[in-house]
Amino acid sequence: MKKEREIRISEEVAQAIEAHLSELSAASVDEYVEAVLRERLRRDGHLPAYSPEEEREVARRLRDLGYLD
Amino acid sequence: MTKLALIGLDCADPVLLRELLPGLPTLRELAAGGSLARLRSVDPPITIPAWMCMMTGKDPGELGVYGFRNRKDHGYDKLGVASSASFREPAVWDLLGERGLRSILIGVPGTYPPKPVKGLLVSCFLAPSTEVAYTYPASLREKVTHFAGEYLLDARDFRTEDKARLVEEVVVMTKRRFALARGLASSEPWDLFAMVEIGLDRLHHALWAHHDPQHPHHDPASQFRDALRQYYQLLDQEIAALLCDLPGKTQVLVVSDHGVQSLEGGIALNEWLIRKGYLVLKADPAKPGTRLDDLVGQDLVDWSRTLAWGEGGYYGRVLLNVAGREPEGAIPSSEYETVRKKLARELAAIPDEEGCSIGTRVLFPEEIYREVRGIAPDLLVYFGDLRFRSIGTVGWGRIHLRENDTGPDDANHAPYGILLAYPGLGSGDRSILEVKDMILQHFDGEAS
Numbered sequence: 001m002k003k004e005r006e007i008r009i010s011e012e013v014a015q016a017i018e019a020h021l022s023e024l025s026a027a028s029v030d031e032y033v034e035a036v037l038r039e040r041l042r043r044d045g046h047l048p049a050y051s052p053e054e055e056r057e058v059a060r061r062l063r064d065l066g067y068l069d
Numbered sequence: 070m071t072k073l074a075l076i077g078l079d080c081a082d083p084v085l086l087r088e089l090l091p092g093l094p095t096l097r098e099l100a101a102g103g104s105l106a107r108l109r110s111v112d113p114p115i116t117i118p119a120w121m122c123m124m125t126g127k128d129p130g131e132l133g134v135y136g137f138r139n140r141k142d143h144g145y146d147k148l149g150v151a152s153s154a155s156f157r158e159p160a161v162w163d164l165l166g167e168r169g170l171r172s173i174l175i176g177v178p179g180t181y182p183p184k185p186v187k188g189l190l191v192s193c194f195l196a197p198s199t200e201v202a203y204t205y206p207a208s209l210r211e212k213v214t215h216f217a218g219e220y221l222l223d224a225r226d227f228r229t230e231d232k233a234r235l236v237e238e239v240v241v242m243t244k245r246r247f248a249l250a251r252g253l254a255s256s257e258p259w260d261l262f263a264m265v266e267i268g269l270d271r272l273h274h275a276l277w278a279h280h281d282p283q284h285p286h287h288d289p290a291s292q293f294r295d296a297l298r299q300y301y302q303l304l305d306q307e308i309a310a311l312l313c314d315l316p317g318k319t320q321v322l323v324v325s326d327h328g329v330q331s332l333e334g335g336i337a338l339n340e341w342l343i344r345k346g347y348l349v350l351k352a353d354p355a356k357p358g359t360r361l362d363d364l365v366g367q368d369l370v371d372w373s374r375t376l377a378w379g380e381g382g383y384y385g386r387v388l389l390n391v392a393g394r395e396p397e398g399a400i401p402s403s404e405y406e407t408v409r410k411k412l413a414r415e416l417a418a419i420p421d422e423e424g425c426s427i428g429t430r431v432l433f434p435e436e437i438y439r440e441v442r443g444i445a446p447d448l449l450v451y452f453g454d455l456r457f458r459s460i461g462t463v464g465w466g467r468i469h470l471r472e473n474d475t476g477p478d479d480a481n482h483a484p485y486g487i488l489l490a491y492p493g494l495g496s497g498d499r500s501i502l503e504v505k506d507m508i509l510q511h512f513d514g515e516a517s
Contacts (some may be wrong), residue, residue, distance in 0.1 A: 025171075025188055027208040032185075035205055038185045043153040049152030049182050054197040058150050059138070064228050066274060067115065067137045067479050069381025069461035 009033065070260065073320040073511050075504075076308060077177070078272050081325035081487045083107045086128035089301050095309040096489065099321060104493030107485040109500045112437050113384045113449060114327035114482045117151050117195075119266060119501060121179035122325065125158040126505035128439025130445060132156055134411055140444040143395050145372065146365050149379075152195065152235065153180050156405065161505045162186055166262055170512060173253050175247060175264035176222075178326075188259060191249065194223035195265050216252030217245040230477060232293050239268040240303060249306035255314040262315070272300050273329045277479035284331045284479060285471075310328055320511050324504060325486030332481040335458035335470040336419060336429075338379035338387070339452070342468050343463065345415065349374040354464030361461055372397035373433045377412060377447075383481050385450035387412065409433075409447055416450050427453035430489025455481045 026032035041047035166187030181192035183205035342348035392398035
């Protein structure tokens with residue numbers, strides 16, 4: 001289970017998300033906010049797509065598949 | 070508004086598909102009532118970046134993504150695995166989302182980690198596992214389990230002589246992915262449905278020698294001689310079942326990112342560079358099959374005397390060690406083009422064991438891409454026009470390898486994939502870079 005912490009967003013933003021959950025394809029405000037923030041942080045290079053262990057494992061798998069040598 | 074369903078079959082080959090079509094009633098009917106054309110892939114014709122080139126309409130240079138791993142900077146050991154974050158250009162589903170249209174996306178290579186989309190996204194085999202957040206929204210994973218049970222991102226332990234186990238696993242994976250596809254397509258709203266089945270690529274690589282009588286290792290008595298044909302039949306049945314769950318008049322595209330051809334052997338790229346004096350090691354490799362990455366990590370490459378090194382895989386990438394660019398660059402920048410062209414000529418001339426030409430092609434990024442972003446390799450090398458792998462490991466004591474250094478593999482990629490369309494879109498060759506606009510035009514036509 002990943003550690004979590006609570007953050008606060010304005011009622012206005014929370015209501016806007018809640019009102020459009022179906023359109024945003026999200027089940028909850030928390031889920032949508034987490035996904036948007038992850039994408040934004042990755043795009044700016046502040047959050048890696050893979051942990052070092054994950055990247056080693058994916059690279060190993062890609063070598064196994066023949067894509068890398 | 071009529072919908073568009075894109076069914077991706079990684080590595081589906083136009084020649085093989087036409088050969089097998091009589092035994093594939095669904096695809097045969099689609100082709101007969103629609104169109105079947107060759108779809109020219111990008112260079113390199115590799116899963117990453119090819120699928121995202123298709124979905125963005127941008128070539129690898131424009132995307133700055135040249136393969137599964139790309140240089141993060143000009144250091145000697147700074148390669149990163151490509152992820153969805155590597156692709157900055159909007160994909161076709163992003164553009165449709167801006168118009169209010171919803172997409173269901175399953176297994177499109179280059180979509181991990183999942184970005185928010187207007188619709189649903191199950192990412193690809195580049196997800197480390199199904200334990201991580203591999204879907205958007207994250208809660209979609211519960212529906213994935215509902216429809217597919219234990220979802221398989223990819224075949225495990227691909228490099229194996231246990232073909233029976235591999236075939237069985239790929240079949241299970243494919244059935245589950247199509248079960249998921251049917252479940253989502255029939256229960257969720259969408260305008261664009263796009264899925265990619267990776268199993269075909271895996272079985273081409275694993276079974277090509279069993280299928281192709283021209284392959285050097287072909288055994289006519291192999292118990293797996295018909296396994297590829299049977300897998301195509303399974304795909305045909307699964308596509309038939311999926312089509313039954315799609316609304317009438319849905320525009321259907323069955324596409325692939327590249328084709329397949331026989332793999333005849335490998336050329337030990339770095340071994341050759343060592344012999345020619347382009348790559349200088351401080352000590353001989355301890356054993357055959359030593360990875361250059363490991364030697365770099367152990368500081369066993371003499372960069373002060375190294376002009377070039379290479380990366381292996383289905384194609385070769387050659388990187389030059391340029392003064393002022395790489396940390397210990399040895400080629401004066403004024404001599405870069407001279408060295409690069411000489412090296413390209415010599416690589417193209419590497420013969421087979423008997424001294425005969427193998428038809429190697431060497432590509433210059435700035436000549437094949439509309440733009441060169443990120444850090445491109447200085448040269449792309451297709452040994453034997455991709456009939457030979459690029460062997461990146463060293464310590465072999467020879468240039469030509471008929472065996473594979475990473476385990477059994479019978480096939481390499483070919484530049485043409487398939488574009489099967491129903492209703493038809495014409496039978497002339499098309500480019501993978503046109504598919505995004507074909508999709509947009511479908512919805513443009515619907516809107517007008």
